[in-house]
Amino acid sequence: MAMKDLKIVGQPVKLRDLDTHVTGETVFYEDVRVPRMLHLKMHRSRYPHARILGIDTSQALSSPGVVTVLTHEDLPGKKLYNALAGAGVGPEDEPVLAFDKVRWKGESVAAVIAETPEQANAAVAKIKVEYEELPAVFDVEEAIKDGAPNLTAHWPNNHYVYPDDHRAAQIRYGDVEKAFAEADHIVEDSYQTQPIEQAPMETNGCIAVPEGDGRITVYSNTQALQFSLDVTAGILDMPTSKLRFVGGTVGGGFGGKVDIQPEPITTLAALRTGRPVKFKYTREEEMQVSSSRSAWRVYVKDGVMNDGRIIARKVTTYQDSGAYLRFSSYACMKHCGHMPGPYTIPNVSVDSIVVFTNRTPSNAMRGFGVMAGSFALEVQMDKIAETIGMDPWELRLINAYREGDMKAHRKEVEDAGMVESILAAAEMAGKQLPENFRNMSSLDRKAG
Amino acid sequence: MASGIVSIKVNGRAEEVVTGAVTTLQDVLRNNLDYTSVKDGCSQGGCGACSVIVDGELRLSCLTPVQEVDGSEVVTLEGLNLSNSITALQQKFIEKYAAQCGFCTPGMMVAITALLDRNANPSRDEIAEALAGNICRCTGYLPIIEAVESIVAEMAGIAGD
């Protein structure tokens, strides 16, 4: 089925950057050398949930080597942002630098800019923030109960609100309740994943360099250069023409470099000081401050017939967004659109809910919104096979979608290859399947 | 340890560095002397991206106070690049696609060079064990192990000829 008569597409040519990777000559953002560079370090909240009563930077300002300290009072533009605001996602709920409250342990409060990283660190320790600690909530289902500590007035019930006042991104296809009543078996379970760190070997960071003409060049390891530029300009209320982002060769991403966390504050620091400023996350910040993969809790309820056909699937999912929205509403929609997995099921209902907790905000990682769904569904498929006494390979092959089948989000399946993949893997594993299963294909329903 | 002047030889060149109380060898190599192959992946001794060779021994430069290596000979990947002996290993890395993002690669090259210096014929298990201190988040290690196996086989072939 693959395209024929190709000359270079399809060939294993060598990886272009490898020549310099093996000699150590590849230039990552941090290898750019700029003179008179300052270093930024962040003072972060000690509590997962607390009211800020006062921020005292006086001792930090007089600390050796310190050039300036930035708090929310120094922000020229927005105090609250969401990186997807330009795409219509909102409301903007996340402080650039905390002012009224902190909502997770590690939240940015004040930035110190100093001659050396050591001097910046020493001054960070001298910032005094007076807090009134508040009760915190960490579990998604606890967070949406009546009486749970509320994180922010933006989300009165600690969950995101989708258009038309829906509390979930949802799919409604067929009639699941009717099908459950007709099913020979009901198979139910819940599945849980935990927050995971993208852990690129190069941590998040950037160097912002004033060019003398009013423009700032930002050397960044972002996964999205123009996006980072636009978000930075938006937060700082500056024309996009004043910014140039340079990057494109990055020491691993895995979704961990789409946050636009270091760039806005570092750009502001460069504007204020007139000098190049570097902000590089420590490994500890990368682990605990940069956003993680979300934790997901997925409830699956299936109606199954004795012959193995799944006739109904109901999924209720809680995504732990952490303290702020970031891209979670997108992830829950993607999770929703992925259901019911690579299977054709005539009755499907999905509720995919973004929940806010006092945890490090979560964000993208390899398989954003889908990984936890695939995990839940495929462990569930084994439970179905066990429950009805059917071979798990045959169960999947019976239900796998075929070319032209209607998906739950009402788009026909195109370019299908699930059946072929299952059959190929079965052969690799030495699995003996009956001939009628071996002869299945993604085109067999079309054929007849 | 107080500030002072430390003398080291880096890649064959004598250097004198003014150090602070907590200056690491990594900081001196990367930031004072611009040997940018010495990567900063964690500064906690956990990833191996800053590996260098000090007086013939593999060291994590991020955990090495520079005062501790006063008078020593230090070799970074830039130094290894000057010798012909690493070219074949680099070629194997390219052939086996043994790097993706490339951030861990300099540390890998140094660690593997140190391994082959002390054991010219390591087994697959010995190769994997030697990489215990070097994290790669991209490749799953198998292409790196294959690259080393193939250079070992090649060297054994040459030795046997």
Place this chain on the structure above:
Amino acid sequence: MTKLRGTGFAAVNYPTGMHLGGDPTQSLVHATTSGNFVVTMSSVDLGQGLKTILAQIAAEALGVPYDTVIVDTGDTDTGPHCTGTFASRTTHRAGNAVIMAAEEARKVMLEVAAEKLEVGVEDLETDGLGNIHVKGVEDKAISVAETAGAAHFELGRTISGRGIYLKPPSPMDPETGESDPDSTQAHACTVAEVEVDTETGDVQVLAIKSAYEVGQQVNPELVKGQIVGGAWMGIGHALQETTAPYYPAIDHAPRDFQTYQMPGAVDMPEVECEVLEIASRNGPFGAKGVGEMVTNSPIPAIVNAINNALGVRITQIPVTPEVVLRALDEKAAGGG
């Protein structure tokens, strides 16, 4: 001490491109006067090989040698817009944008060659080796380099092209979820074999065998690199990785690679893979995205293998030794 073995598998699909579309990427292609081609982008290479595959796609679409294609990316002052490197989108979006730009440049290149050779454009073809010749008449030819020089210095024409790929946004119906969310779907089925130590709870993955259906492969070695690296990450996710080991509590959060555990080189099993190619109707030369799904299929396969080995039903990740031992205790108590 008892070691129990088990096998499990999982079947997954994965969408190509940002969910619900609306994520464009642009490309500019131009010839230098000596017949090289510069592909200007602002897309980001995270190590997956974006620069390499875009050069392959450009060379294929232009009909010129791979080595004469220069990919210039990573500067917002010069490169046109790219939404970003995520959502298994870049091969598809950037690849399609490069094809569009390359086709426009190729058209001018052939027009100039036709004028020089005094033949019709429709009579010409490229050999991929740096020459343009009359179909079936290989010695009636002009080199790409000579064509590019003539275009600039003699005819005053630019051999250049502009490309964009946009999947139009498809908002989701808030009630039913109706939408056209993806460009295509890639598929995978992974089989995992494990050995579980019932005394310590340690799980060792003995083998990962996968079939991946990814459309046309642009570069099979880079696809394999994703599959092997993804299998390793999948093992880590299934067995070890978490930033909140006492989830939902936030205590004992790891701060370094000593406490954030990932598999080492010694933990890596053999990874066998077979790649199937069922072309995507809208992908560049039929390609689909592969970079993310490679982590998704091993995770449930490994958990299913552990459940198969132990006769338990673990439904959470990571499956740490503690999770294994608790499951065995529950089973012994009659729960399983």
